[in-house]
Amino acid sequence: MANRWGIPKHVEEFVKNRDTKCVYCGVEFSIENSSPKDKPSWEHIVNDIRINGADNIALCCMSCNASKGSKLLEDWLKSDYCKKKEITVDSVDEVVIEALKNPR
Numbered sequence: 001m002a003n004r005w006g007i008p009k010h011v012e013e014f015v016k017n018r019d020t021k022c023v024y025c026g027v028e029f030s031i032e033n034s035s036p037k038d039k040p041s042w043e044h045i046v047n048d049i050r051i052n053g054a055d056n057i058a059l060c061c062m063s064c065n066a067s068k069g070s071k072l073l074e075d076w077l078k079s080d081y082c083k084k085k086e087i088t089v090d091s092v093d094e095v096v097i098e099a100l101k102n103p104r
Protein backbone atom coordinates (compact mmCIF):
# COMPACT_ATOMS: atom_id res chain seq x y z
CA MET A 1 0.00 0.00 0.00
CA ALA A 2 1.24 3.47 -0.82
CA ASN A 3 -0.01 6.91 0.09
CA ARG A 4 -1.06 9.51 -2.44
CA TRP A 5 2.52 10.55 -3.09
CA GLY A 6 3.39 6.98 -4.00
CA ILE A 7 5.33 6.47 -0.80
CA PRO A 8 5.07 2.92 0.58
CA LYS A 9 3.33 2.73 3.95
CA HIS A 10 6.32 1.24 5.80
CA VAL A 11 8.57 4.01 4.49
CA GLU A 12 6.02 6.62 5.53
CA GLU A 13 5.88 5.25 9.08
CA PHE A 14 9.66 4.99 9.32
CA VAL A 15 10.24 8.52 8.09
CA LYS A 16 7.53 9.99 10.35
CA ASN A 17 9.33 8.52 13.34
CA ARG A 18 12.77 9.58 12.13
CA ASP A 19 12.08 13.13 10.99
CA THR A 20 10.61 15.06 13.88
CA LYS A 21 12.05 18.26 12.49
CA CYS A 22 12.65 19.66 9.03
CA VAL A 23 15.58 17.82 7.46
CA TYR A 24 16.75 21.10 5.94
CA CYS A 25 16.21 24.00 8.36
CA GLY A 26 15.62 21.95 11.50
CA VAL A 27 12.32 23.51 12.56
CA GLU A 28 10.49 21.26 15.03
CA PHE A 29 7.22 19.78 13.79
CA SER A 30 5.90 19.05 17.27
CA ILE A 31 5.30 22.67 18.28
CA GLU A 32 1.55 23.13 18.67
CA ASN A 33 1.12 26.69 17.49
CA SER A 34 3.57 26.55 14.66
CA SER A 35 2.68 28.50 11.56
CA PRO A 36 1.46 26.66 8.44
CA LYS A 37 4.88 27.26 6.90
CA ASP A 38 6.42 25.07 9.60
CA LYS A 39 4.11 22.11 9.00
CA PRO A 40 5.75 18.93 7.69
CA SER A 41 5.50 18.01 4.03
CA TRP A 42 6.76 15.03 2.07
CA GLU A 43 10.00 15.56 0.27
CA HIS A 44 11.93 13.55 -2.28
CA ILE A 45 15.50 14.55 -1.49
CA VAL A 46 16.55 13.61 -4.99
CA ASN A 47 13.72 14.87 -7.21
CA ASP A 48 12.83 11.49 -8.62
CA ILE A 49 9.48 10.08 -7.54
CA ARG A 50 10.64 6.61 -8.54
CA ILE A 51 13.11 6.60 -5.66
CA ASN A 52 10.79 5.71 -2.82
CA GLY A 53 13.14 4.38 -0.17
CA ALA A 54 13.61 5.90 3.27
CA ASP A 55 16.97 7.22 2.06
CA ASN A 56 15.23 9.52 -0.41
CA ILE A 57 11.99 10.29 1.39
CA ALA A 58 12.06 12.85 4.17
CA LEU A 59 9.89 15.37 5.93
CA CYS A 60 10.70 19.02 5.50
CA CYS A 61 8.70 22.12 6.38
CA MET A 62 6.33 23.70 3.86
CA SER A 63 8.59 26.70 3.67
CA CYS A 64 11.68 24.71 2.60
CA ASN A 65 9.60 22.53 0.29
CA ALA A 66 8.14 25.55 -1.49
CA SER A 67 11.56 27.13 -1.84
CA LYS A 68 13.28 23.98 -3.09
CA GLY A 69 10.56 23.08 -5.57
CA SER A 70 12.09 21.16 -8.44
CA LYS A 71 15.60 22.52 -7.95
CA LEU A 72 18.52 20.18 -7.59
CA LEU A 73 19.50 19.86 -3.96
CA GLU A 74 23.03 21.07 -4.70
CA ASP A 75 21.71 24.14 -6.49
CA TRP A 76 19.06 24.88 -3.90
CA LEU A 77 21.65 24.85 -1.10
CA LYS A 78 23.30 27.80 -2.84
CA SER A 79 20.05 29.79 -3.04
CA ASP A 80 19.32 33.01 -1.15
CA TYR A 81 16.72 31.18 0.92
CA CYS A 82 19.34 28.77 2.26
CA LYS A 83 21.84 31.55 2.82
CA LYS A 84 19.28 33.52 4.82
CA LYS A 85 18.33 30.50 6.90
CA GLU A 86 21.96 29.38 7.17
CA ILE A 87 21.16 26.02 5.62
CA THR A 88 24.38 24.47 4.36
CA VAL A 89 25.72 21.10 3.26
CA ASP A 90 26.88 20.67 6.84
CA SER A 91 23.78 21.86 8.68
CA VAL A 92 21.21 19.63 6.98
CA ASP A 93 20.02 16.33 8.41
CA GLU A 94 22.15 13.21 8.07
CA VAL A 95 19.76 11.67 5.54
CA VAL A 96 20.30 14.67 3.26
CA ILE A 97 24.07 14.55 3.72
CA GLU A 98 24.01 10.88 2.73
CA ALA A 99 21.97 11.69 -0.38
CA LEU A 100 24.53 14.35 -1.31
CA LYS A 101 27.39 11.93 -0.80
CA ASN A 102 25.82 9.26 -2.97
CA PRO A 103 24.70 10.91 -6.17
CA ARG A 104 22.66 8.60 -8.38
Ligand SMILES: [Zn+2]
Pocket: 022, 023, 024, 025, 026, 027, 060, 061, 062, 063, 064, 065
Ligand atom coordinates in the same frame (compact mmCIF):
# COMPACT_ATOMS: atom_id res chain seq x y z
ZN1 LIG B 1 12.55 23.72 6.72
